[in-house]
Amino acid sequence: xxxxxxxxxxxxxxxxxxxxxxxxxxxxxxxxxxxxxxxxxxxxxxxxxxxxxxxxxxxxxxxxxxxxxxxxxxxxxxxxxxxxxxxxxxxxxxxxxxxxxxxxxxxxxxxxxxxxxxxxxxxxxxxxxxxxxxxxxxxxxxxxxxxxxxxxxxxxxxxxxxxxxxxxxxxxxxxxxxxxxxxxxxxxxxxxxxxx
Numbered sequence: 001x002x003x004x005x006x007x008x009x010x011x012x013x014x015x016x017x018x019x020x021x022x023x024x025x026x027x028x029x030x031x032x033x034x035x036x037x038x039x040x041x042x043x044x045x046x047x048x049x050x051x052x053x054x055x056x057x058x059x060x061x062x063x064x065x066x067x068x069x070x071x072x073x074x075x076x077x078x079x080x081x082x083x084x085x086x087x088x089x090x091x092x093x094x095x096x097x098x099x100x101x102x103x104x105x106x107x108x109x110x111x112x113x114x115x116x117x118x119x120x121x122x123x124x125x126x127x128x129x130x131x132x133x134x135x136x137x138x139x140x141x142x143x144x145x146x147x148x149x150x151x152x153x154x155x156x157x158x159x160x161x162x163x164x165x166x167x168x169x170x171x172x173x174x175x176x177x178x179x180x181x182x183x184x185x186x187x188x189x190x191x192x193x194x195x196x
Contacts, residue, residue, distance in 0.1 A: 042104050042172045044162040047192075049097045054194075059085050064191055066096060071130045078191045088194060097193035102162065104172070104184040133186040139176055149173055151182055 055065040055073060062085070065075045076098060078085060088094060129135070140159055141150035147164040149172075164170045176182075 042164075042169050044102045044104075044169070046100050046102050046160070046162070047097060048100055048188075049095065049193075052094060052096050054088055054090060054092050054094050056090050057085050057088050064088070064096075064194065066094075066191075068188075071127075072133060073131075074188050076188055076191050078194070082191065082194055084194065088196065092196060095193075095195050096191050098191045099189045101187045101189065102160075102184060103187070104182050133188075135182075135184055135186060137182045137184075139178055139180045139182060142173055142176060142178060144173060147173060149176065 050069055052066040052068055055067060057064050062078045062080075063075055064078055064085070065073060067073045135153070137151040137153055137160075139149060140152050141148070141161070143149075147170055148161050149164065150159050150161040152159045164173050
């Protein structure tokens with residue numbers, strides 16, 4: 001027998017062994033496969049007035065790049081009713097009113113170490129969280145009679161109250177209580193007012 005035929009026989013034997021093992025393994029069910037779990041959230045429309053830094057104004061496309069008080073920089077379209085874009089200088093401070101969508105993704109944070117994790121997140125927000133609009137807030141009030149939830153940022157600031165005007169939002173209210181932590185995202189939409 002030559003070395004070539006020995007190698008060929010060894011190759012066939014290895015292939016047969018792998019095939020036999022593969023046939024002997026039980027087939028995985030589709031339900032056993034790992035699947036991504038979609039995040040469910042409840043969205044609220046909000047109007048915010050804030051002092052911002054105007055990074056740049058593009059009159060042609062009617063967009064303005066602003067840096068929010070949180071440090072997040074966003075480029076937003078400007079509503080047609082805003083007529084003073086030419087008077088706004090790059091780098092100036094301005095007061096803007098804009099609409100946004102606030103999506104609350106995770107209504108509670110529990111478990112070992114959660115209190116410390118919440119304290120760290122709320123005291124010093126992560127730069128990536130700031131850049132993406134991710135927030136961590138504490139529920140300070142739930143009014144089931146009026147269908148409202150009130151939240152506050154961990155580093156202080158104004159209390160924001162959102163109305164639960166749909167069945168999904170009202171169901172959410174029944175699941176949370178004062179002291180719960182809310183994690184979610186803010187998505188600024190359109191500037192409706194800008195003044196120096």
